[in-house]
Amino acid sequence: MGASREAVALEGPVLVIGAGLIGGSIGMALGHAGLDVLVRDSSPGTTRLACELGVGREVREGDEPQMVIVATPPDVCASVALDALEEFPGACVLDVASVKQPIAQGVLDGAAARGLDASRYVGTHPMAGREVAGVVAARGDLFRGRAFVVVPTPATSPRSFALARLLGVELGATVVEIEPDVHDEAVAYVSHVPQIVSSVLASRLTVASEAALGLSGQGLRDTTRIAASDPRLWVEILSANAGRIAPILKALGEDLDGLTRAFETLDDMDPQPGSRARIARAIAAGNDGVARIPGKHGGGAESFCRVTVLVPDEPGELARLLTHMGEENINLEDLRLEHSLGQRMGLAHVSVTRVDEPRLTAMLEKRGWARAGTE
Numbered sequence: 569m570g571a572s573r574e575a576v577a578l579e580g581p582v583l584v585i586g587a588g589l590i591g592g593s594i595g596m597a598l599g600h601a602g603l604d605v606l607v608r609d610s611s612p613g614t615t616r617l618a619c620e621l622g623v624g625r626e627v628r629e630g631d632e633p634q635m636v637i638v639a640t641p642p643d644v645c646a647s648v649a650l651d652a653l654e655e656f657p658g659a660c661v662l663d664v665a666s667v668k669q670p671i672a673q674g675v676l677d678g679a680a681a682r683g684l685d686a687s688r689y690v691g692t693h694p695m696a697g698r699e700v701a702g703v704v705a706a707r708g709d710l711f712r713g714r715a716f717v718v719v720p721t722p723a724t725s726p727r728s729f730a731l732a733r734l735l736g737v738e739l740g741a742t743v744v745e746i747e748p749d750v751h752d753e754a755v756a757y758v759s760h761v762p763q764i765v766s767s768v769l770a771s772r773l774t775v776a777s778e779a780a781l782g783l784s785g786q787g788l789r790d791t792t793r794i795a796a797s798d799p800r801l802w803v804e805i806l807s808a809n810a811g812r813i814a815p816i817l818k819a820l821g822e823d824l825d826g827l828t829r830a831f832e833t834l835d836d837m838d839p840q841p842g843s844r845a846r847i848a849r850a851i852a853a854g855n856d857g858v859a860r861i862p863g864k865h866g867g868g869a870e871s872f873c874r875v876t877v878l879v880p881d882e883p884g885e886l887a888r889l890l891t892h893m894g895e896e897n898i899n900l901e902d903l904r905l906e907h908s909l910g911q912r913m914g915l916a917h918v919s920v921t922r923v924d925e926p927r928l929t930a931m932l933e934k935r936g937w938a939r940a941g942t943e
């Protein structure tokens with residue numbers, strides 16, 4: 569499929585069906601790029617709200633979209649895509665759901681049964697989102713620098729495939745082509761199981777005391793951010809990928825059982841030999857896993873150095889630090905802020921390349937910034 573690409577341009581109009589977080593963000597991005605964006609949601613109020621928020625305009629009689637983007641929850645994507653193939657015979661129809669194989673199958677089966685042209689359908693998945701749902705949270709820059717997965721079916725035409733790639737490029741994303749079942753296996757690891765683990769972890773906090781929660785630091789915030797996600801959407805995403813999620817959860821459960829036994833015996837006067845080693849191995853295996861997550865430019869995370877700088881919690885101080893870096897021509901690869909409990913000081917975790925790290929350290933010393941560690 570990737571080998572035979574037609575010369576085709578994304579010109580619009582583009583119809584977005586499902587004006588929520590993702591549909592709204594896509595509409596805003598395409599609108600900024602000058603395309604005519606049409607909006608439709610099953611909720612007429614949401615359609616109007618999306619138009620008022622700048623996602624696009626309502627569909628008028630005679631509109632003939634070049635592309636239809638289905639951004640509804642996954643359980644209705646296939647039927648909405650089939651209806652769009654029927655309603656707009658000239659349009660390429662995409663969906664953006666977080667699972668691909670069942671939707672591709674639903675579209676292929678439905679198209680065969682209804683005599684529709686499945687070559688105009690192609691699956692996609694923008695690998696960016698937020699833990700908040702709805703068009704009010706939409707942002708035109710949501711997909712910039714993120715992966716945009718294009719997932720053709722065996723029926724997808726070169727034209728539909730090319731248009732889907734152009735959409736990813738227009739969104740400022742990096743386009744990746746993957747087959748449906750490979751995609752679903754991948755997202756089970758990198759998105760679906762992390763969502764479940766984050767939710768289960770955060771659910772333990774419902775029995776923690778107020779005093780305990782008052783001590784929450786960045787580690788807890790990092791591991792529970794996506795626990796704020798919408799249950800109605802996620803039950804549909806996870807159910808559609810159940811067969812791939814279950815074995816990973818089973819392995820995770822076995823790891824947790826082993827660790828639980830180790831901790832139980834550590835509480836004894838005479839702990840079972842090997843308990844400490846088991847715990848150490850679990851933490852070390854985590855080190856190995858996290859080192860495999862690619863960094864900002866697609867290289868290994870270990871290609872960056874993270875320097876922690878103490879920043880006074882006062883207006884303009886963070887900007888002063890970044891200005892000092894800019895003045896020394898040190899490129900910022902990533903930045904994370906952490907506030908220390910009860911102190912008028914924040915921790916700025918500044919990531920730079922290993923090549924830039926000595927210059928950053930020298931600059932901090934020269935300009936009087938206190939460093940709280942380097943990783």
Ligand SMILES: NC(=O)C1=CN([C@@H]2O[C@H](COP(=O)(O)OP(=O)(O)OC[C@H]3O[C@@H](n4cnc5c(N)ncnc54)[C@H](O)[C@@H]3O)[C@@H](O)[C@H]2O)C=CC1
Nearest residue numbers: 586587588589590609610640641642665666697698701702
């Ligand atoms: N939330 C995220 O971070 C990401 C979500 N996705 C995928 O994007 C899709 C949309 O997710 P969100 O924008 O987060 O959800 P959302 O809940 O913010 O928006 C979904 C919208 O679809 C509308 N809708 C529902 N059924 C409809 C139908 N039959 N016809 C027309 N409109 C309908 C709803 O009224 C709602 O406005 C899902 O398939 C999801 O898997 C993909 C990447 C990231």
Ligand SMILES: O=C(O)C(=O)Cc1ccc(O)cc1
Nearest residue numbers: 666694695696697698699759
């Ligand atoms: O919030 C985050 O960090 C995400 O990774 C969001 C996300 C949620 C669902 C997807 O299908 C893709 C991306």
